[in-house]
Amino acid sequence: MIHTKTHGKHGDYAIEATGLIKRFKSGRAFVEVLKGVDFDARHGDLTMVMGPSGSGKSTLIAALSGLLKPEEGRVDALDVDDLWKLSTGRIDRFRLENCGFIFQGFNLFPSLTALQQVETVLKFQGLSSGQAKKRATTALEEVGLGHRLHQRPAALSGGEKQRVAIARALAKDPKILFADEPTSALDGENGQVVIKLLRRAATEHGAAVICVTHDPRLEAWADRVIHIEDGKILDDQRRNPDPDAVLASHH
Numbered sequence: 001m002i003h004t005k006t007h008g009k010h011g012d013y014a015i016e017a018t019g020l021i022k023r024f025k026s027g028r029a030f031v032e033v034l035k036g037v038d039f040d041a042r043h044g045d046l047t048m049v050m051g052p053s054g055s056g057k058s059t060l061i062a063a064l065s066g067l068l069k070p071e072e073g074r075v076d077a078l079d080v081d082d083l084w085k086l087s088t089g090r091i092d093r094f095r096l097e098n099c100g101f102i103f104q105g106f107n108l109f110p111s112l113t114a115l116q117q118v119e120t121v122l123k124f125q126g127l128s129s130g131q132a133k134k135r136a137t138t139a140l141e142e143v144g145l146g147h148r149l150h151q152r153p154a155a156l157s158g159g160e161k162q163r164v165a166i167a168r169a170l171a172k173d174p175k176i177l178f179a180d181e182p183t184s185a186l187d188g189e190n191g192q193v194v195i196k197l198l199r200r201a202a203t204e205h206g207a208a209v210i211c212v213t214h215d216p217r218l219e220a221w222a223d224r225v226i227h228i229e230d231g232k233i234l235d236d237q238r239r240n241p242d243p244d245a246v247l248a249s250h251h
């Protein structure tokens with residue numbers, strides 16, 4: 001496995017979380033959606049989180065990435081001890097600098113071209129216009145969209161839109177990549193392209209890729225498969241990704 005990153009003070013671990021509890025108010029009662037979850041993820045790993053609808057997968061991702069504060073528990077991520085102790089501004093900064101996100105709905109801005117979608121994030125990070133354009137172009141070429149740079153989302157297929165979202169997430173070379181159902185809106189072929197890109201982010205860029213999915217096709221590519229049910233981790237298996245599947249990602 002190729003690791004190009006200098007890892008933070010938690011070594012191979014990009015994230016270590018313990019005792020996460022998240023409750024939502026439902027009428028007068030509280031529903032516990034995360035029931036004391038311990039979770040970790042390593043650089044270079046494609047970690048899959050699977051489980052039935054409503055089991056807490058998206059809530060877990062939100063708690064790990066600083067989007068939704070858990071009632072209890074802590075998240076150590078990269079060089080940060082206890083992410084949730086930071087101010088909102090510092091948490092936002094942490095996300096901007098270190099995390100990439102890919103969601104099933106693509107979350108693209110309708111009025112921006114593919115190139116502008118990716119450039120915008122890079123400029124937020126402080127890159128100059130010239131640098132942002134160069135890096136965004138490379139990222140889009142890497143996902144096979146070099147010929148679609150100036151198209152707006154309405155003119156792109158579902159698979160192309162998802163690849164723009166991936167280019168946007170990967171352009172900043174995130175140390176942690178969160179993907180929530182990234183293939184669910186895609187047909188077989190486009191789903192496969194997306195899976196290969198996630199695999200490559202882990203293997204070639206050393207990112208900790210954390211992917212929530214129902215998609216069994218992804219399992220062959222994962223280094224680790226975690227099953228969550230009713231707010232608890234039921235099963236956590238390390239496995240060797242199918243070498244044929246992984247080799248195929250280099251073609």
Ligand SMILES: Nc1ncnc2c1ncn2[C@@H]1O[C@H](COP(=O)(O)OP(=O)(O)OP(=O)(O)O)[C@@H](O)[C@H]1O
Binds near residue numbers: 060
């Ligand atoms: N903001 C909220 N307010 C109240 N309840 C919520 C909120 N967000 C999630 N829930 C509830 O928490 C539970 C877990 O939701 P979550 O989205 O984490 O599940 P999931 O495993 O990602 O499901 P799916 O596979 O359907 O996306 C669900 O019962 C959901 O209704």
